Amino acid sequence: MAVTIKDVAKLANVAPSTVSRVIANSPRISQKTKDKVREAMEKLGYHPNFNARSLANKSTNTIGIVMPSSANKAFQNPFFPEVMRGISTKAHQEGFGLYLSTGQTEDEIFEEVVHMVQGGRVDGIILLYSRINDRIMPYLQQQNFPFVLIGRPYGDYQGITYVNNDNYKAAKTVTEYLLLLGHHHIAFIGGELDFVVTVDHKKGYEQALQNANLPLNDEYVVFQQELQEGGQDAIIQLMSLTQPPTALVVSDDIMTFGVMRMLSEMGIRVPDDISIVSFNNVLISELSSPPMSTVDINIFGLGFEATNLVIEKIKQPSLEPKNVIIPHKLVKRQTCKKVVFQNS
Amino acid sequence: MAVTIKDVAKLANVAPSTVSRVIANSPRISQKTKDKVREAMEKLGYHPNFNARSLANKSTNTIGIVMPSSANKAFQNPFFPEVMRGISTKAHQEGFGLYLSTGQTEDEIFEEVVHMVQGGRVDGIILLYSRINDRIMPYLQQQNFPFVLIGRPYGDYQGITYVNNDNYKAAKTVTEYLLLLGHHHIAFIGGELDFVVTVDHKKGYEQALQNANLPLNDEYVVFQQELQEGGQDAIIQLMSLTQPPTALVVSDDIMTFGVMRMLSEMGIRVPDDISIVSFNNVLISELSSPPMSTVDINIFGLGFEATNLVIEKIKQPSLEPKNVIIPHKLVKRQTCKKVVFQNS
DNA sequence: TTGTATGCGTTATCAG
DNA sequence: CTGATAACGCATACAA
Numbered sequence: 074m075a076v077t078i079k080d081v082a083k084l085a086n087v088a089p090s091t092v093s094r095v096i097a098n099s100p101r102i103s104q105k106t107k108d109k110v111r112e113a114m115e116k117l118g119y120h121p122n123f124n125a126r127s128l129a130n131k132s133t134n135t136i137g138i139v140m141p142s143s144a145n146k147a148f149q150n151p152f153f154p155e156v157m158r159g160i161s162t163k164a165h166q167e168g169f170g171l172y173l174s175t176g177q178t179e180d181e182i183f184e185e186v187v188h189m190v191q192g193g194r195v196d197g198i199i200l201l202y203s204r205i206n207d208r209i210m211p212y213l214q215q216q217n218f219p220f221v222l223i224g225r226p227y228g229d230y231q232g233i234t235y236v237n238n239d240n241y242k243a244a245k246t247v248t249e250y251l252l253l254l255g256h257h258h259i260a261f262i263g264g265e266l267d268f269v270v271t272v273d274h275k276k277g278y279e280q281a282l283q284n285a286n287l288p289l290n291d292e293y294v295v296f297q298q299e300l301q302e303g304g305q306d307a308i309i310q311l312m313s314l315t316q317p318p319t320a321l322v323v324s325d326d327i328m329t330f331g332v333m334r335m336l337s338e339m340g341i342r343v344p345d346d347i348s349i350v351s352f353n354n355v356l357i358s359e360l361s362s363p364p365m366s367t368v369d370i371n372i373f374g375l376g377f378e379a380t381n382l383v384i385e386k387i388k389q390p391s392l393e394p395k396n397v398i399i400p401h402k403l404v405k406r407q408t409c410k411k412v413v414f415q416n417s
Numbered sequence: 418m419a420v421t422i423k424d425v426a427k428l429a430n431v432a433p434s435t436v437s438r439v440i441a442n443s444p445r446i447s448q449k450t451k452d453k454v455r456e457a458m459e460k461l462g463y464h465p466n467f468n469a470r471s472l473a474n475k476s477t478n479t480i481g482i483v484m485p486s487s488a489n490k491a492f493q494n495p496f497f498p499e500v501m502r503g504i505s506t507k508a509h510q511e512g513f514g515l516y517l518s519t520g521q522t523e524d525e526i527f528e529e530v531v532h533m534v535q536g537g538r539v540d541g542i543i544l545l546y547s548r549i550n551d552r553i554m555p556y557l558q559q560q561n562f563p564f565v566l567i568g569r570p571y572g573d574y575q576g577i578t579y580v581n582n583d584n585y586k587a588a589k590t591v592t593e594y595l596l597l598l599g600h601h602h603i604a605f606i607g608g609e610l611d612f613v614v615t616v617d618h619k620k621g622y623e624q625a626l627q628n629a630n631l632p633l634n635d636e637y638v639v640f641q642q643e644l645q646e647g648g649q650d651a652i653i654q655l656m657s658l659t660q661p662p663t664a665l666v667v668s669d670d671i672m673t674f675g676v677m678r679m680l681s682e683m684g685i686r687v688p689d690d691i692s693i694v695s696f697n698n699v700l701i702s703e704l705s706s707p708p709m710s711t712v713d714i715n716i717f718g719l720g721f722e723a724t725n726l727v728i729e730k731i732k733q734p735s736l737e738p739k740n741v742i743i744p745h746k747l748v749k750r751q752t753c754k755k756v757v758f759q760n761s
Numbered sequence: 762t763t764g765t766a767t768g769c770g771t772t773a774t775c776a777g
Numbered sequence: 778c779t780g781a782t783a784a785c786g787c788a789t790a791c792a793a
Contacts, residue, residue: 075535077770088780093772101778120535124477125770127468128785135516148502149700154492161492165519170538172479172516175509191419191464193786194514301704330704337706356493360645360674362681362706421786432764437788445762469786472769537770 076117085113096121127193135170136160136383137195139186139209141202142179150299150327151355152372156201156223159376167384169196183208190218197383199376203227203235203269219386221379225396227269234386234394236379238370240270240352243401244277244322247350247368250403251320252285255412256348260293260318262307262332264325271296274324274352293318297328304331312339319412320348326358329365333408344410354404363407374399420461429457440465471537479514480504480727481539483530483553485546486523494643494671495699496716500545500567503720511728513540527552534562541727543720547571547579547613563730565723569740571613578730578738580723582714584614584696587745588621588666591694591712594747595664596629599756600692604637604662606651606676608669615640618668618696637662641672648675656683663756664692670702673709677752688754698748707751718743 078096082089087110094102095110113119127133138160140147147153164171172195176182186209189195198213203224213220214233222235251259261278263271279289295310297303304323308331311318323329329351333343341347343363351358354369378397386392422440426433431454438446439454457463471477482504484491491497508515516539520526530553533539542557547568557564558577566579595603605622607615623633639654641647648667652675655662667673673695680687687693687707695702698713722741730736 075537075770078772079770089770090772090781091779093770094779097772103778106778118535120532122472122770123532123536123538124468124471125785126772128466128472128787129770129772131785133468148498148505151495151498154495154498158492161517161519162521165521165525169519170516171519172514173505175505175513175515177506177509181509188464188467191462192467193419194467301700330701334704356645357674357701357704360678360705419786422788423786433786434765434788435763438763441788447762450762466786469769470788472771473786473788475769 075122076119077122078119080117081110081113081119084117085110131193132196132387133170133194134168135172135195136164136380137172137174137186137189137198139174139182139198139200141204142176142182146298146300147201150325151357152299152325152353153201155355155372156376156379159373159378160199160380161376162373163377163380163384167380169380169384179208183212186212190216197221197387199223199379199383205267205269205272217390219383219390221382221386223375223379224269225273227272232394234382234396236375236382236397236399238375238399238401240273241277241280243352243368243370243403244274245281246277247403248278248281248322249285251322251348251350251409252281252287254320254348254409256320257287257412258293258316258318259287259320259322260295260311262304262311262321262323262328263294263296264299264303264328266296271324274322278322299325299328301327301331301334304328304333305335308332308335312336312341318347320409321350323349323351326351326353326355326365326367329358329367330361333361333365344408348410349408350403351408358404359406361408365408366406367404368401369404370401371399419466420463421466422463424461425454425457425463428461429454475537476540476731477514477538478512479516479539480508480724481516481518481530481533481542483518483526483542483544485548486520486526490642490644491545494669495701496643496669496697497545499699499716500720500723503717503722504543504724505720506717507721507724507728511724513724513728523552527556530556534560541565541731543567543723543727549611549613549616561734563727563734565726565730567719567723568613569617571616576738578726578740580719580726580741580743582719582743582745584617585621585624587696587712587714587747588618589625590621591747592622592625592666593629595666595692595694595753596625596631598664598692598753600664601631602637602660602662603664603666604639604655606648606655606665606667606672607638607640608643608647608672610640615668618666622666643669643672645671645675645678648672648677649679652676652679656680656685662691664753665694667693667695670695670697670699670709670711673702673711674705677705677709688752692754693752694747695752702748703750705752709752710750711748712745713748714745715743 078092197219200222205227225237226233295307297307351367354367422436426436520529541563544566549571569581570577639651641651695711698711
């Protein structure tokens with residue numbers, strides 16, 4: 074049996090409640106008693122029981138991390154480890170622990186979240202993604218449970234704390250950049266369409282084209298899973314068009330890897346035959362050949378700031394909802410090139 | 418106040434203990450009562466309190482994951498997300514939750530582990546790495562706490578359950594492979610020297626050379642952090658030798674990315690000028706150009722099996738320690754080439 | 762088959 | 778400044 078607060082109390086000749094106060098470093102305990110108790114703790118190798126503490130306290134000092142329904146697949150995208158780095162760093166600074174969701178389907182995850190919340194397993198939750206018509210966010214809000222979203226809520230949700238990039242503007246900017254390089258046939262390869270980020274990217278892309286008085290071509294817009302395979306499928310589809318694009322806006326670096334790989338197999342050169350701008354700037358992005366131009370969204374910062382916000386919310390539940398926009402910046406590498414002549 | 422077992426009991430007109438038994442689906446409760454109680458739970462939206470449960474049970478159904486001391490850096494290597502996939506998958510199957518260490522230094526992590534163990538925060542622990550002279554493993558063993566190691570214990574530890582690859586043999590085999598291709602100047606780029614896996618790789622490499630009656634050249638053996646930068650530093654060092662190697666055995670794919678990148682900058686062609694075999698076969702390995710030949714160690718399997726073993730151990734603490742070796746296999750891609758003529 | 766009583770290890774309230 | 782004592786929510790030994 075582990076050593077408890079009572080054992081310490083006995084050895085130090087004080088009441089259990091006094092020991093508890095020493096643990097909390099209560100100012101109303103004499104230094105002398107503190108020393109005596111601490112010595113006893115040391116001697117017995119005492120460590121507070123986490124569950125008992127949480128039960129009495131109604132707080133766990135733990136943050137729940139909710140991955141997209143395909144937790145399994147998600148780990149294949151370097152976005153998640155990187156955002157975890159940010160979360161982990163801040164959580165550690167603040168003395169919070171991390172509890173991970175493991176569910177594979179949307180329903181399983183929802184159940185997990187309910188358990189975390191109702192079971193008092195975590196004090197707050199970080200949603201690592203924002204999906205259209207997701208049940209979790211409304212549930213959390215209705216429960217008035219501290220949480221923060223990485224991404225932005227879709228639709229008319231009010232009062233939700235979130236951390237996001239300005240994905241619309243970023244997409245608009247990169248499209249304009251390609252426009253300035255002389256491209257008129259710019260395609261868009263988005264991630265899954267029910268992710269809000271995909272919607273925002275698409276809007277930015279379209280707005281840029283419209284501002285340039287270019288027609289929106291449905292054939293130039295495709296959506297795929299944010300995986301290498303997704304990129305491959307997408308580019309096959311695009312290059313099969315009678316008028317294939319000369320430039321690409323791709324929602325995710327990992328897809329871009331797939332795109333570039335397939336392009337290389339087809340003998341199409343980047344950037345000579347086709348230009349590409351991508352999103353995320355994950356760590357390995359600079360390792361493509363040629364190294365890809367991509368929008369750095371500061372993934373680490375997203376995680377770090379999200380954690381900061383949940384912890385704030387946990388400590389002061391009445392706090393006004395906050396929205397933090399993490400700045401992005403285009404990292405120009407070698408996948409974009411000025412159009413020399415346009416064959417249409 | 419959340420709804421408790423008592424509320425349910427009241428509504429269902431039974432004793433709290435009966436409700437508890439219904440939750441546990443005790444066979445000694447009549448179907449009729451079960452239905453009645455379940456209806457009441459449904460009606461009130463009852464969810465068991467996790468901490469109270471753990472306290473009474475002395476078990477949490479949670480597994481602690483311990484990352485290498487540089488948790489922060491570690492996430493940069495795709496090994497970890499992939500092993501997490503394996504862990505997460507199995508844990509989820511078995512209804513276990515995952516608790517993550519966040520410490521940055523060795524001391525911090527040690528403290529975290531002590532808290533997890535003594536605080537009863539987790540039922541078992543998975544150590545994601547095996548480091549020479551690590552304090553955590555001996556501590557866990559001395560506490561007789563259920564844990565499993567990914568890797569193998571170094572030195573004369575007995576009775577430790579672990580999951581590993583045969584890293585020695587794998588390294589020996591790939592070196593022999595390069596030998597068979599006619600290479601006589603084979604260098605070894607290892608990870609940090611206090612990881613056991615590095616030691617095993619090195620031994621396998623050396624044994625292969627000795628068997629071939631080739632001299633061991635200290636200058637051909639370098640160690641670096643398992644990051645891209647590590648690979649870059651290593652290759653600079655090696656190519657500066659008066660007799661640079663014509664082939665490389667590299668401990669980790671991410672390092673290989675760094676190596677290949679630097680090589681390409683130096684105008685040295687792979688595999689024409691230099692051959693490379695790497696380890697791990699992380700998901701992006703096939704995306705290097707040219708795609709790298711690497712040993713697939715089944716990272717997912719390591720995580721999956723490790724989880725399987727801890728859970729076994731948690732359920733039957735008296736179980737004999739087990740050692741599982743996950744098979745590896747060399748994935749030949751395009752970074753190795755037969756030597757045409759040897760200039761020494 | 763079900764109810765009663767007690768304990769799990771802490772914290773918090775209330776006296777003193 | 779410190780000591781009893783009662784929660785916290787659930788599980789289980791013992792009764793019935």
